[in-house]
Amino acid sequence: MSIRAVVAVVVVVLAAASAARAAPNPSDLEAELVCPTCDTTLDQSNAPIAQRMKQLIRQHIAAGWTEERIKADLVDQFGPGVLAEPPKSGFDLLAWLLPLGLLVAGALGVGVIAWGWSRRRDDPAEEAADDRPLDPELERRLDAELERYEA
Amino acid sequence: MTGDARQGTVQRVGQVIALAGVAALLALLVWKVAFGNEEGAADELARGKVVDAPAFDLDRLDQDGTLSIADLRGKPVVVNFWASWCIPCRDEAPVLEQTYRRYRDKGLVVLGIDVNDFRADARRFMGKYGLTYPIVYDGKGSTVGKWGVRGFPETFFVDRSGKLVGERISGPVDIERNRDAYERGIALALGSKQ
Numbered sequence: 001m002s003i004r005a006v007v008a009v010v011v012v013v014l015a016a017a018s019a020a021r022a023a024p025n026p027s028d029l030e031a032e033l034v035c036p037t038c039d040t041t042l043d044q045s046n047a048p049i050a051q052r053m054k055q056l057i058r059q060h061i062a063a064g065w066t067e068e069r070i071k072a073d074l075v076d077q078f079g080p081g082v083l084a085e086p087p088k089s090g091f092d093l094l095a096w097l098l099p100l101g102l103l104v105a106g107a108l109g110v111g112v113i114a115w116g117w118s119r120r121r122d123d124p125a126e127e128a129a130d131d132r133p134l135d136p137e138l139e140r141r142l143d144a145e146l147e148r149y150e151a
Numbered sequence: 152m153t154g155d156a157r158q159g160t161v162q163r164v165g166q167v168i169a170l171a172g173v174a175a176l177l178a179l180l181v182w183k184v185a186f187g188n189e190e191g192a193a194d195e196l197a198r199g200k201v202v203d204a205p206a207f208d209l210d211r212l213d214q215d216g217t218l219s220i221a222d223l224r225g226k227p228v229v230v231n232f233w234a235s236w237c238i239p240c241r242d243e244a245p246v247l248e249q250t251y252r253r254y255r256d257k258g259l260v261v262l263g264i265d266v267n268d269f270r271a272d273a274r275r276f277m278g279k280y281g282l283t284y285p286i287v288y289d290g291k292g293s294t295v296g297k298w299g300v301r302g303f304p305e306t307f308f309v310d311r312s313g314k315l316v317g318e319r320i321s322g323p324v325d326i327e328r329n330r331d332a333y334e335r336g337i338a339l340a341l342g343s344k345q
Binding site: 078 | 161162165168169172234236237238267268269270272290291292293
């Protein structure tokens with residue numbers, strides 16, 4: 001077999017593999033799209049419109065549509081609410097960034113509080129305050145209470 | 152600033168931030184409770200309130216362009232919410248077409264609002280049932296909450312001043328249980344006394 005023939009076979013195999021990879025999986029798409037009348041993902045809905053959407057998704061896949069094109073078509077018909085995950089652009093980006101921001105702010109808050117506690121524990125002035133003798137009157141009352149308890 | 156003072160300041164700032172977070176979450180909760188479950192026009196109508204037909208401006212399916220409720224001011228309108236996948240909608244489509252043909256000389260408009268549907272499916276449905284009245288497309292369902300639509304089909308009546316009249320009809324129109332309400336709604340929209 002000539003080198004040219006080997007290269008041709010490799011190109012064809014790679015192209016076929018690439019095409020197979022590009023074909024969207026209907027089950028994956030059904031889990032990423034929302035039924036507009038029932039607010040659950042398509043894979044969990046048997047509503048008439050959900051069934052129609054599943055049917056059309058399969059038809060579009062068979063016609064060679066990419067995942068992006070299928071989603072874009074459904075967004076055009078039903079609006080961005082048809083996507084189970086909000087887009088990672090524009091105003092919808094907030095839906096992704098806000099929880100992350102809150103997580104970071106929470107971690108910072110916990111860090112600040114922990115730092116405050118550790119500072120207080122290491123503070124020699126506070127330790128010295130703990131070692132101060134009791135007020136004589138308080139000490140007398142404490143002794144009296146202990147004696148009464150032991151009796 | 153001493154170590155104690157700095158530590159105190161840091162703690163106070165932390166407390167203020169935490170309190171602000173809690174206050175913001177509470178405000179969101181109050182807002183959701185107060186405004187999140189906004190009543191639709193149908194609910195207000197059922198309580199006897201005088202209600203304007205909620206506004207919309209949607210693409211037409213029967214021809215190019217858009218149509219808004221304001222464009223129909225001065226005309227009595229039968230507003231029908233439907234979808235091609237809705238089985239009872241098939242039963243009532245010929246009745247609505249008949250109503251349109253019968254009353255259009257008196258100025259009555261039957262307006263279909265196709266909701267949560269594919270445009271192509273809706274157009275096929277219109278062709279199959281020979282619908283000639285104006286139909287607009289609301290794939291996103293933006294009118295559903297404002298009108299208080301709970302299922303498909305549903306039908307409302309709007310008088311010449313743009314107010315909802317009669318009662319909302321849930322389910323296909325002109326069947327035994329709602330024939331009177333359907334005829335009364337049309338008469339009220341036309342301005343005839345019932």
